[in-house]
Amino acid sequence: MAPVSAVVLAALALGGCVVGPDFQRPKPDMPAAWSASAAGPESRATSQGLQQPEWWASFNDPVLTSLMERAASANSDLRLAALRIQEARAQRNVAGAAAWPSLNAAGSWQGQRISESTPSGKLFGLVGDIPGPPNAPGASVSNPYGQFQLGFDAVWEMDLFGGVRRSIEAADADAAAAIEDWRGVEVALFGEVARAYIDLRGAQLKRAVATENLATARDLLRIAKRRRLLGLSSEIDVSRAAAQASLIEAQLPNLEQQLVADINELSRLIDREPGALRTELESAKPVPPVPPEIAVGLPAELVCRRPDIRGAEKRLHAATARQGVAMADRFPRLTLTAAGGYQAQDLTNLLDWASRFGMIGPQLVAPLFDGGRRRAKVEVATYRTEAAAVDYGRTVLNALHEVDGALTAYAEEQKRRASIVQAVSQNRAAVRLARLRYENGLDSILGVLDAERTLHESESLSADSTAAISIRLVALYKALGGGWDGSANAVNSCPN
Template sequence: MLIALGLFPLTACTVGPDFVRPHAPQVSQWSKPEKVAASQAVTAEIDERWWDVFNDRQLSALSRRALTDNLDLQLASSRLQQSRAARQVITASQYPTTAATGGYGRKRNSAEGLSDPSGHNGHSAFNLWEAGFSAAWELDLWGRVRRETEAADATLEVAENDRRGVLLSVLAETAQDYIQLRGVQSTRGVTEQNLEVARHSLKLSQLRLADGVATDLDVAEAAAQVAAIEARLPALQQRQAQLINALSLLMGERPQALQAELSKDVPVPQTPRQVAIGLPSQLAERRPDIRQAEARLHTATASIGVAKGDFYPRITLSGNFGSQAMQLSDLGSWGSRQFGIGPQLSLPLFDGGRLRGVLQLREAQQLEAALGYQQTVLRAWHEIDDQLTSYNTSQLRRDSLAEAVRQNQIALRTAQRQYVEGVVDFVNVLTVQGELLATQEQWVQSATDVSLAMVGLYKALGGGWESVYPLAGDLALR
């Protein structure tokens, strides 16, 4: 114990480099588009529950459900639990280990051996009773154990941010599948409306044929138009079923489990007039992949200290106290006592370069982690810039297509009227109707793309896990 007290001041020494939080590449402000769309990204406090800004109750309900039922999230929670348990195993090395022992044996020693504690020279068996207490503690003179603990803490942070990343991906995928589903349903609605128009045109051409005004060619072309539009519906129905299945899987449900609640047509969720995206300086705190890359760099840095600590002597203080007797009645008496105490020293002398190789490996891993951190941050800025551009341009395209739809609707009504008046051929009606259907489908897809771009923007910003992570963590880890 006196030795431990004398060496205690030395435990402040810690070999290896100290971790310094890296300075992430920063941009002063978000990029600004040349032509601003109706809904703008503004520098304001980010909406953590961004899925609620769509004002779609079903989307919000599915998002909350995914937080508790998604299997990927539960797997990430299980990995987090494993990391916590592994950290507990590693950090236990900081503390002394103690153990109580006890035993009984019926023995007989050799008559030709060196000794027989029974005093009968191996001619008879004897009882041996033992009980004791032992303790051991490695003096962490060079900080190797502390570096191991530091690396374990950083590894746990990696697992925590891995779970946050899964959480963010699940929320984004839920919103994306839901928005695409509503887009498919809207496209099907447009197709069915155009089908009714095409059927009306077919009846009109049949009536005009009966009156001797139209030709068989007009009727055939009208019937072909009806069949062509009808042919679009099965593919849309298939796509709807696939998206409902995707959402069912995200909720941890069987195929088509959500068919009843999602098959009813609902408009595509619309984006708000302003989208709050926070400050550029907050990015490193929000994106789980950046936090994870930083934690990996921390782990790699601490591991260098562990590798360097292996070059130094290991001193372990150990001791034991107990009692040994041949008769149970004598166990615990003063004469049966035994004890041992003293330090143990272990110093590596020759290992063929293994320790040097481990150190070089850890230093190379730290360099890789540092480069990985820089790459992760740079990729994040690119993703955000791309998503900001996508969000703005998709709105501009949607607005232009809305005007194209309006003009095509006017053109179709004009063509139908002129056909009835005999001014144009029926092929003009079919052409205009085909253009209207195409632009309507493009408009629906562009409106869907706007909402998808907003989801992609919030995912790139790393928003969403902050407010739900503690609750989801408690539910998943209880």
């Protein structure tokens, strides 16, 4: 046993050797501040860090909060992402099992007849009639013969150069990446729920505007008919007023279709059948307003807050570790093997002391020539690591552009709405004046129709912009990576 002990001690001495590059957390160049500003007339951004993971609470809408909670517990995409986490953790256990010896127990019976037409068979036939010692188990020699066996075997491949440890490291990184993917699905889900809900409230606001304008158009139609009866206007004024009322009325079916589509989208996001939320959501409510201040933090915080960046980092870590796996495969492998148990020709003698057998010994296998296969595997792993590094940098750059674009869109939409509100106020004044002039016979109905049409368009734009501001804020929160549980502490827990 001394040679075996020497081999084991040498293997343990080498056990701390791990080949391949150690993962170094990337440190991308990040700007000190955002190039875009989100300072608008209604809301402005601050450099304070995002402290509230549940960013939708800033809208102060209990219905929206309820939808978020139901989506978090019921959405099928989120459940699938959670199952992928469990799968990755199971794969990690598979990788970790390679660090331990494998032990198997087996029992068997084998019947065999040796051909007497071969040299070994003839020799077996010559000794077949020779009786063995009277007390020895399976002493008689016969052809054919049977053999019972009961035993175990153990195999342990020593992790001399860290291939198994690198595999475990890669599997741990894969599991961490799966968690980040789940968080990314969560961020996207919350963004979609908020967008669909705000779009629904915006459509309800547009429907209210259209309904009010339809009432105004019908009132003008009544005035035109009365003036025609009094001989103060012609039939063409009635036709023009009726046409404008019909055009406004024609917008309502499209708005109803949009309302149904938004409600069904929200139902889908919480894994409910179409129309399941109609009773709950069909009553009109205001568009959730934006808060006066929003915390966006600094660009450097994105690296630790956005799940896609964190996931790209974990995938880079996994690819780096797999370089070590490929490199370790080019070095010798040492396997310790042991087997033992009982063998006997007769079952009654199987457990006798004389029936025992055993074997133990190391096996060292060194690759000499494989046509460059192992070297090529190292190259493949290296290129994959380089690709993962490029993907990480691209993900960071895309994130910076997304936030910058979202900040700009949020600020500019506020400015746009301020101009639209001014236009609405002026158009309302123009409608009042045009109506007075028409009713007093100072102007034709064309002036009133044109003023009311312009007012209707500006009020519709105002409703669109009101919803768009809130939707732009949702897009900004999504670009910042807010929404997954723990994001408030992500920056503080991020290693330097």
